[in-house]
Amino acid sequence: MTEWSAVLGAVELALSGHRELGEKALRECWSDTTSSDHSKRCVIAHYLADLQLNVAAEVEWDERALAEFAHVSDADLAPIGVPSAKGFAPSLHLNAGDGCLRMGRVAGAWTHLEAGELTLQVLKRNGYLQFIEQGLHRLRQRLEERT
Numbered sequence: 510m511t512e513w514s515a516v517l518g519a520v521e522l523a524l525s526g527h528r529e530l531g532e533k534a535l536r537e538c539w540s541d542t543t544s545s546d547h548s549k550r551c552v553i554a555h556y557l558a559d560l561q562l563n564v565a566a567e568v569e570w571d572e573r574a575l576a577e578f579a580h581v582s583d584a585d586l587a588p589i590g591v592p593s594a595k596g597f598a599p600s601l602h603l604n605a606g607d608g609c610l611r612m613g614r615v616a617g618a619w620t621h622l623e624a625g626e627l628t629l630q631v632l633k634r635n636g637y638l639q640f641i642e643q644g645l646h647r648l649r650q651r652l653e654e655r656t
Contacts, residue, residue, distance in 0.1 A: 511541040513588050516549050520556050532560040548585035551577035551597065558604060568608035575601050598628035599641045606648050615655055622648050 516538050523531025539553045551574050558570035578601055581594045591597070606621030625645050632638040 510543065510546070511538045511549060513549065515541075516552055517589065520552070523556055523560055528560055532557065535560070547577045547580035548582075548594075550574075551581050551601075552589075555597070555601060555604070558608070564608055564611045568605065568612060568614075571601070571605040571608050575605060593631055595628060595631040599625045599632060599645065601625075602628065603641060603644045603648060607644075610648065610651060610655075615652065618648070618652055622652060 515534075519531060519534035519538050522534050525531070535553050535557045539550065539557070542549050542553070544550075554570045554574035554577060558567045558574060561567040561570060578594070578597060581597070583592070583594050586594050586597075602621040602625030606618045606625060609615075609617035609621060622645060625641075625648075629638070629642060629645070632641065
């Protein structure tokens with residue numbers, strides 16, 4: 510069973526610019542988790558999505574992250590210092606919405622945009638919230654340009 514330290518190490522590797530090594534480490538973590546380990550699988554899938562070279566694979570991982578997220582509680586993420594699981598939702602929906610739009614799945618992109626906007630209130634006012642708000646705003650603008 511994968512420990513949080515392995516997951517966070519793989520995420521750090523991926524974020525440090527070592528895309529291939531990070532993806533390999535994250536895939537190993539995914540393989541080592543059980544189907545009931547939703548919090549770790551949510552985090553792993555969220556970061557694996559960002560490492561994909563084609564948008565279809567990216568959206569597939571985004572959708573896996575959201576499916577796992579549906580089973581994540583605050584207590585599940587407490588070991589890594591995340592005070593509220595709901596704080597993950599806006600970012601998960603932003604990524605899925607962006608991917609859907611790039612695939613031409615406009616209705617899906619709207620659905621994720623609206624879900625992301627609805628969940629923003631759970632985030633504390635800080636730089637992360639501003640980053641996610643700006644991303645959702647840009648997604649809304651791109652969607653409005655398409656209609």
